[in-house]
Amino acid sequence: MGEEKQPMDKIEDLIDGYSDFHVHPDYSKDACGSVDEYCQKAIELGLKRICFTTHYDADPERKEIDYFMRVDGKLKVITPKIVQRYIDDVKEAKKKYSSSGLEVFVGLEVDYAPHIEKDLKGVLSGLDLDYTLGAIHCLDHTAITASSEAYKYFQKKTLKEFIREYYRVFTLASSSGLFDSMAHLDGYRKYGLDFYGKDIMVAHREFIEPALEALKRNNVGIEVNTQARRRGQNEFYPSREILSLAKKAGVKVVAIGSDAHRVEDLGKDIKEAASLVKDFFYLKIK
Numbered sequence: 001m002g003e004e005k006q007p008m009d010k011i012e013d014l015i016d017g018y019s020d021f022h023v024h025p026d027y028s029k030d031a032c033g034s035v036d037e038y039c040q041k042a043i044e045l046g047l048k049r050i051c052f053t054t055h056y057d058a059d060p061e062r063k064e065i066d067y068f069m070r071v072d073g074k075l076k077v078i079t080p081k082i083v084q085r086y087i088d089d090v091k092e093a094k095k096k097y098s099s100s101g102l103e104v105f106v107g108l109e110v111d112y113a114p115h116i117e118k119d120l121k122g123v124l125s126g127l128d129l130d131y132t133l134g135a136i137h138c139l140d141h142t143a144i145t146a147s148s149e150a151y152k153y154f155q156k157k158t159l160k161e162f163i164r165e166y167y168r169v170f171t172l173a174s175s176s177g178l179f180d181s182m183a184h185l186d187g188y189r190k191y192g193l194d195f196y197g198k199d200i201m202v203a204h205r206e207f208i209e210p211a212l213e214a215l216k217r218n219n220v221g222i223e224v225n226t227q228a229r230r231r232g233q234n235e236f237y238p239s240r241e242i243l244s245l246a247k248k249a250g251v252k253v254v255a256i257g258s259d260a261h262r263v264e265d266l267g268k269d270i271k272e273a274a275s276l277v278k279d280f281f282y283l284k285i286k
């Protein structure tokens with residue numbers, strides 16, 4: 001990555017409450033709202049920075065389910081050309097909105113799985129991205145963050161088995177060298193809280209240490225993701241307890257994201273997350 005392409009160098013800008021670094025335009029299969037519509041909304045909200053992070057899901061075993069991007073209103077199988085089209089579209093917006101004071105960044109939220117790490121390396125090294133966000137959405141090729149699939153997975157696993165496997169894969173992702181930051185660290189709460197109950201809030205204790213060490217060792221950051229609030233969770237992803245463990249391990253919160261999948265959700269709760277991160281993460285606990 002070129003020097004000007006590393007937004008993480010200026011962390012204070014990204015956690016200022018005016019920067020939304022996790023946004024899904026309609027290139028994502030499960031999102032609506034064009035790049036332009038989001039940028040206009042960002043200006044209306046007084047945001048200074050927006051980073052688009054459309055989904056890049058490339059597990060061949062899930063080809064029928066989520067190996068798509070939406071272009072010109074139609075879902076198309078992901079190819080390098082399609083990804084480039086997305087990048088070009090966001091870069092166009094970058095130019096278009098620069099005079100309005102809105103900085104536009106192009107990123108991808110890449111679904112990581114160990115068996116596709118090599119392929120991801122090949123693809124991502126050829127892309128001109130500002131920000132590469134890693135995510136664990138799937139375990140054993142099953143989406144633990146989709147209500148239609150998560151419960152099938154949960155029924156086969158004890159809480160301990162599930163969380164152990166999650167952090168095993170998360171640690172590999174953090175060590176892969178592919179990502180600037182990891183998305184929604186304990187995003188497994190999304191449906192897991194409902195299925196396993198409150199024990200899930202502390203289930204990380206046994207397994208999170210190697211994951212945090214891997215983040216620190218590889219200089220990979222984490223985000224605070226406010227979508228949790230819109231899913232009925234009290235705490236953002238990650239929870240305060242995990243934030244405090246991350247801080248102790250020397251891991252940095254490098255961005256805040258709404259994880260908006262529709263224009264109305266852009267920037268939701270990011271100011272609150274920003275003050276949480278500043279007070280709780282960077283100032284109070286020293």
Ligand SMILES: [Zn+2]
Binds near residue numbers: 135137183
């Ligand atoms: Zn995600």
Ligand SMILES: [Zn+2]
Binds near residue numbers: 022024
């Ligand atoms: Zn997302």
